[in-house]
Amino acid sequence: MKKKLLAILGSILLSTALLGVEVQLWEKWQTELDPTYDEIIASFEKTNPDIKIKRVHYEVEDLRYNFQNAAFSGNPPALVVGPADTVGVYATMGIIKPINEVEGFDKSILKDILEQGLEQLTIDGELYGIPEQIGNHLTLVYNKKFVKTVPETFEELMATDYGTEYKLVYNLNEPFWGIGFLAAYGGWIFDANNNPTLNTDSIKKGLDFMKKLKDTGTVPAECDYVIADTLFKDGKSAFIINGDWTFSDYAKVLGDNMGLARVPKVEGGDYYVPTTAVQGIFVAEGLDSDVEKAAAKFLAYITSKDVQLKITAKNKTLPVNKAAANDPAVTNDAFLAGSTAQMLVGKPMPVVPEMRAIWDALRPGQEDIMSGRATAAEAALNMQKIAEEKIAEMNQ
Known part of the structure; x- marks a missing residue:
């Protein structure tokens, strides 16, 4: 046994x-x-x-x-x-x-x-x-079939007829895309002590410019991640702002017609500033x-x-x-090389816990201004309020 x-x-x-x-x-x-x-x-x-x-x-x-x-x-x-x-x-x-x-x-x-x-x-x-x-940064991806000269400014992009239904697509209400427009006017989401800085003139200008892209029809009125991706792949948009994780997929669809470039300068500001991480x-x-x-x-x-x-x-x-x-x-x-060039001029994503509060504050503000429920001033004020409340909750 x-x-x-x-x-x-x-x-x-x-x-x-x-x-x-x-x-x-x-x-x-x-x-x-x-x-x-x-x-x-x-x-x-x-x-x-x-x-x-x-x-x-x-x-x-x-x-x-x-x-x-x-x-x-x-x-x-x-x-x-x-x-x-x-x-x-x-x-x-x-x-x-x-x-x-x-x-x-x-x-x-x-x-x-x-x-x-x-x-x-x-x-x-x-x-x-x-x-x-x-x-993990956003870059301007374009279809060479429609784009012969890459625009340096958004004014140039908006004024050019590319022969497509839309000129540009991106995830319209997602803060990860929106933050680059806010930073293009010299603003940022934190001060040196990681206090939120969402109610500033720079942030308001960025919100107004995003709204202008929608109101002028440069970007479709309803454009989430899937819609943007589909429109670009189907040749209905000349440009898309999207991340480096999509490049291999777009290369399969567009082949030699795929191009990468720096996201242009905003009206009255500087270049779009993607976060890098x-x-x-x-x-x-x-x-x-x-x-x-x-x-x-x-x-x-x-x-x-x-x-x-x-x-x-x-x-x-x-x-x-x-x-x-x-x-x-x-x-x-x-x-x-194009991806690296865009990454090098991006801004590192803050890794502090307070970043969670910033995302939670940016989303409703961006949605409100895009839907017309709030002005840029109202949205910025509310975003700052939400961020401060969320951070206070985290520190309790």
């Missing part, structure tokens, strides 16, 4: 060893990028047969909400992908682990990663994530030792030169690995 029990126990232990370690990875990657990441995960698993990466996709807000709930319930995924502006919230909540404390993490790889990528995931001197992509991968707190070590291995793998070049080649996003960023495959690519 004793021998039989030992045999059963040995069989169980062997089965467990064969199963290996499962690392849950929750992400919000664009679905068109799935094949690239699935290929990378499969390659990693082949090299590390004792580790299984289970990828789970969520939309941005669902990912944030579900990760927080899972973390507080004591059952988080090992890894979670997110934009840089989530790091402040997650770190304050204590649900992600400082990278230097991650068991099995090879700190030597940090020297291979672009400094600006690491900086955006650092809070009070502590690194809380590893950048996986850099940029890294997309980070964070390690959850409270993991088992073997899971944490396996997660650390995946972080090193996905930031390696060869893997970063593969992501860049397939997705047309900018790499975070220094050697990959300086590789001729990147430096000689016209699309990536």
Whole structure:
């Protein structure tokens, strides 16, 4: 009987060893990028047969909400992908682990990663994530079939007949797109002490200009992300303002007719100023030792030169690995050169927890002015009020 029990126990232990370690990875990657990441995960698993990466996709807000709930319930995924502006919230909540404390993490790889990528995931001197992509910025994408000369100003864009139903499309009511217009007039969302600055003349001018683009028919009256994307792909708009995550998709549709350029200067102001950010991968707190070590291995793998070049080649996003960023495959690519030029004149996305309050304040203000429910002055005043209230709630 004793021998039989030992045999059963040995069989169980062997089965467990064969199963290996499962690392849950929750992400919000664009679905068109799935094949690239699935290929990378499969390659990693082949090299590390004792580790299984289970990828789970969520939309941005669902990912944030579900990760927080899972973390507080004591059952988080090992890894979670997110934009840089989530790091402040997650770190304050204590649900992600400082990278230097991650068991099995090879700190030597940090020297291979672009400094600006690491900086955006650092809070009070502590690194809380590893950048996986850099940029995440909006750029002017155009169809060369209709555009022979790229306009330097919005006045020029608005005055030119491109032979399309619409001249420009973008996600009209989404603050991530709107913030570039606000900054083009010299305004910004925070002061030096991270106090909201949404009720200023610069912000009001930016709101008025966005309304003008709609009122003049330059942009469709009803234009969300899906509508903008569809109109541009169907050749009904000459231009679209969209992010670097869409470049590979547009290249498939437009081929050699796809062009990238800096978003033009606004009327009476300066160039549109997109926010720039890294997309980070964070390690959850409270993991088992073997899971944490396996997660650390995946972080090193996905930031390696060869893997970063593969992501860049397939997705047309900018790499975070220094050697990959300086590789001729990147430096000689016209699309990536245009994307880099726009990124370099962007403004880094603040990574402080108060950024959540800013997004919550900008959205209703932008919607109100676009719908005609408020003037720019009224919208700016209300946005400032909401931001201050939200930040006060956070600090209670």
